[in-house]
Amino acid sequence: MSEDGSTLARRQLGKYLRNGREECGLTLHQAAELIERSASALQRIEKGIVAHLREVDLEALCKIYGFDTHHTAAMKGLAAQGNEQSWWHEYGDLIPENFDFFVGLEASAQRLTTYEPELVPGLLQTPAYASALIRCGYPDEGVEEHARRVQLRMRRQTRITRKHHPATLDVILRESVLRGMVGGPRVMATQLRYLAEAGVRPNVRLQILPFSAGFPLGDSVGPFVILEFGTGKQGQVIEPPVVYTEKFTGGLYLAKSATVHRYHQGHESLRRSAMDAEDSRALLRRMAKEYA
Incomplete structure (x- = not known):
């Protein structure tokens, strides 16, 4: 079974069906x-092995499991994506916009390796910072829907902050993240102080890539996350790792082992040019004072 975007789509579809x-x-x-x-046929579906799932079977399973119209549409979108060679998850296309596939992957990841050149990643945003971004992205939404989006983003962070087996987060932020104004000086001051505090957690490593480091990879690099899902009792990989890169209109999921390895190498190259964790925290606290 090839490790491409279609495999990921089938695997996640099977997981949702098994949970149902x-x-x-x-x-x-x-x-x-x-x-x-x-x-045995249903088990193959739940393991993501079936490449062409019959629509009549999928509709029947969704009905039996009590999936609503929205959830069923998302399942059909995953099934359709399972027939493609690569996977662009374009919002509002095959999978409904408000069915956040990435959140499901993130919730089961044991390790997240992240590079962000412009914005604080969602797992480390303060409520005010998240609210300011969401308000820009959805300016016409009502108060209740806005609050729901902020609450969801905050709830995702328990994956990092919980006491029992928290996920490991390894983050490199380009200095532009610290300089780009979101929500005003007070919001930025609070956000940067929070980043400095988060970097002290034993499961979080946070480093700043300063402007003076230039472009260590010889090219501009967009945001990406490498998601790894841990190993079983005998040391076997539970699920193959996945790289997620986000664009304005959607996100690309990459699962080929060679591609994932290249992103790991890229992250290590960025790390070698980044400030160490202690100096990064000092910079964050210094800039927080400047904003305040």
């Missing part, structure tokens, strides 16, 4: 009987 079945209290055999398929 388990929430209904159905065994593989029981659910398979309801759609007149074998248990």
